[in-house]
Amino acid sequence: MTTPTPHPFYLDCDTGIDDALALAYLLAAPTARVVGIGTVSGNVSAAVGARNTLDLLQLAGHAHIPVALGAHHPQAGSFGGGAPWVHGDNGIGGVSLPPSPVGLVPETAAQMLVRLAHEHPGTLRVLAIGPLTNIAEALRLEPALPTLVESITVMGGAALAPGNITPVAEANIHNDPEAAALVLAADWDVTLVPLDVTMESVLEEHHRQELLASPGPVPRALGEMLGYYFRFYEDIFGRPCSAMHDPLAAALAVGGIKASLAPVVRAAVDTSSGPGRGQTVCDMRGAYAGYPAQPGARCRVVLEVEGDFAPHLVETLLSFSKSTTAALASAGSVA
Amino acid sequence: MTTPTPHPFYLDCDTGIDDALALAYLLAAPTARVVGIGTVSGNVSAAVGARNTLDLLQLAGHAHIPVALGAHHPQAGSFGGGAPWVHGDNGIGGVSLPPSPVGLVPETAAQMLVRLAHEHPGTLRVLAIGPLTNIAEALRLEPALPTLVESITVMGGAALAPGNITPVAEANIHNDPEAAALVLAADWDVTLVPLDVTMESVLEEHHRQELLASPGPVPRALGEMLGYYFRFYEDIFGRPCSAMHDPLAAALAVGGIKASLAPVVRAAVDTSSGPGRGQTVCDMRGAYAGYPAQPGARCRVVLEVEGDFAPHLVETLLSFSKSTTAALASAGSVA
Numbered sequence: 094m095t096t097p098t099p100h101p102f103y104l105d106c107d108t109g110i111d112d113a114l115a116l117a118y119l120l121a122a123p124t125a126r127v128v129g130i131g132t133v134s135g136n137v138s139a140a141v142g143a144r145n146t147l148d149l150l151q152l153a154g155h156a157h158i159p160v161a162l163g164a165h166h167p168q169a170g171s172f173g174g175g176a177p178w179v180h181g182d183n184g185i186g187g188v189s190l191p192p193s194p195v196g197l198v199p200e201t202a203a204q205m206l207v208r209l210a211h212e213h214p215g216t217l218r219v220l221a222i223g224p225l226t227n228i229a230e231a232l233r234l235e236p237a238l239p240t241l242v243e244s245i246t247v248m249g250g251a252a253l254a255p256g257n258i259t260p261v262a263e264a265n266i267h268n269d270p271e272a273a274a275l276v277l278a279a280d281w282d283v284t285l286v287p288l289d290v291t292m293e294s295v296l297e298e299h300h301r302q303e304l305l306a307s308p309g310p311v312p313r314a315l316g317e318m319l320g321y322y323f324r325f326y327e328d329i330f331g332r333p334c335s336a337m338h339d340p341l342a343a344a345l346a347v348g349g350i351k352a353s354l355a356p357v358v359r360a361a362v363d364t365s366s367g368p369g370r371g372q373t374v375c376d377m378r379g380a381y382a383g384y385p386a387q388p389g390a391r392c393r394v395v396l397e398v399e400g401d402f403a404p405h406l407v408e409t410l411l412s413f414s415k416s417t418t419a420a421l422a423s424a425g426s427v428a
Numbered sequence: 429m430t431t432p433t434p435h436p437f438y439l440d441c442d443t444g445i446d447d448a449l450a451l452a453y454l455l456a457a458p459t460a461r462v463v464g465i466g467t468v469s470g471n472v473s474a475a476v477g478a479r480n481t482l483d484l485l486q487l488a489g490h491a492h493i494p495v496a497l498g499a500h501h502p503q504a505g506s507f508g509g510g511a512p513w514v515h516g517d518n519g520i521g522g523v524s525l526p527p528s529p530v531g532l533v534p535e536t537a538a539q540m541l542v543r544l545a546h547e548h549p550g551t552l553r554v555l556a557i558g559p560l561t562n563i564a565e566a567l568r569l570e571p572a573l574p575t576l577v578e579s580i581t582v583m584g585g586a587a588l589a590p591g592n593i594t595p596v597a598e599a600n601i602h603n604d605p606e607a608a609a610l611v612l613a614a615d616w617d618v619t620l621v622p623l624d625v626t627m628e629s630v631l632e633e634h635h636r637q638e639l640l641a642s643p644g645p646v647p648r649a650l651g652e653m654l655g656y657y658f659r660f661y662e663d664i665f666g667r668p669c670s671a672m673h674d675p676l677a678a679a680l681a682v683g684g685i686k687a688s689l690a691p692v693v694r695a696a697v698d699t700s701s702g703p704g705r706g707q708t709v710c711d712m713r714g715a716y717a718g719y720p721a722q723p724g725a726r727c728r729v730v731l732e733v734e735g736d737f738a739p740h741l742v743e744t745l746l747s748f749s750k751s752t753t754a755a756l757a758s759a760g761s762v763a
Binding site: 098359 | 457515517569588589590591592594595596611627663665694696698699700701702703705707709710712715716717718
């Protein structure tokens, strides 16, 4: 059996509990090789997200992956303080990870993305699971970015599903609508992984118990974080469980799971100050006739995926655990 | 068998092919008594809508029902010319009706609504199937209107479904967002019948053929109009058929069909100049837990109805035909 050459990935994140799961998934996925990570303010500040990212990489035996600090403030206004009621004060549900001795690299997240796009021309996959501030900044630094990267996958938005931060807006997009508008208007095909599909990809308590029962510290830490996340989602779903926003976007970008319904539609972002601010205005009017082609459309909106995501996610996270147990022996235990 | 006392109805419309069906349905429904009709610019101008309404009433043997001309222009901007590609140049798919000799009453639609609300205190049902300009004007003329009427049912908006005039806005609301915002913010419970449910209530070609085969001129005229309407909807559904927006709202207001899912949610109308202008921003975030109660919510959003609407609609329209055949004998035939 031959392993295919893994795809180089740039991950842009605001780590965050589901970001932590997405990162672990990417590290465990045999077809992905994370070559750089940038952080952005969203679930937590860019700085706290960077701290969590560094600590998770260290825990997972991947401390060599460079992490760059990205934008603290969105393009308009200023960072609002994150979502501690969802992700906890430290962004990872109050779980204490052994602090990594590794520091940040001396470049911004946007600079890192541009550098990596040039170093991996035509092959770099961009996965953005936080607000799109850094990606917009990279487009400004390097207008040719769309021709340099292989693909961009964004967790964000809501096409026909309700929003999660306003009735119509999803948090990643709402946190920086101006950046999102710029990213969706750029000369590339964007795969959008919106709440329509992520809210249907739910991790249940028995999945969390599987992670907690693992001998590996990474699955165990993720299982502990999910305890906090589940409590937030209990109000939404009526039971302890959680949507898997960022891991699903990661799995789609990697190819670990396939989209079964993903029309390519015209999409814009509402940057007004009205009640629609931050909404991804996707033109889904073709829904009644199987989404006929739309001239000029560049946004692939994932609405459904094949199969059940949760078992695939858990299996991937657990297999990662096995392969890195040796590396983790010296990393200390999760507090 | 006793017939219940019919409810007095004020109908506000922009007639319009599906308005014509809604009007005929109301006239045929044994539990409704139309006591006045106001017109508003929307599908056609308020004046053309009034002409169509008068002619339909005459054809149906109900020329005694008073018709008042309502607003030509929306609250902001001016009337855009209607939707001849949907409803035909004359608003009723090019069908020629025998011209009614009856004229308009000397009051505005808003004045008529206020008068009728005082004449039928606590019992008047308001059914608005066009832009909400007249209703907003009536609220200004009589701030106590919400306490005077029994109920208000509005065909309009899109909660989770795509829009039909923009990706997120439905035409009635988009044609006068400022008026709709005022109506939804007033001190009454509004039943909203949005595209979410009207696009699922489809009349097929065999239903149209049933109307065309009727001995009554009203069902025949409606069947002819639907030929035009079906051609517009062929692009949307991929087959000749049509959504039954206004008749479904009429049937819900009358009680001829019941809502099976209709959460009461907070709702606002986007009056910004952004891409969300005219959207009904309904807070559907409770969808994942069966729509728990929302403090302060006043908008009942109909998402699903019991049973199949099309046969009920056709049956009602055909029964109306039988009961008025005598009255129609002298009304002349449809051209």
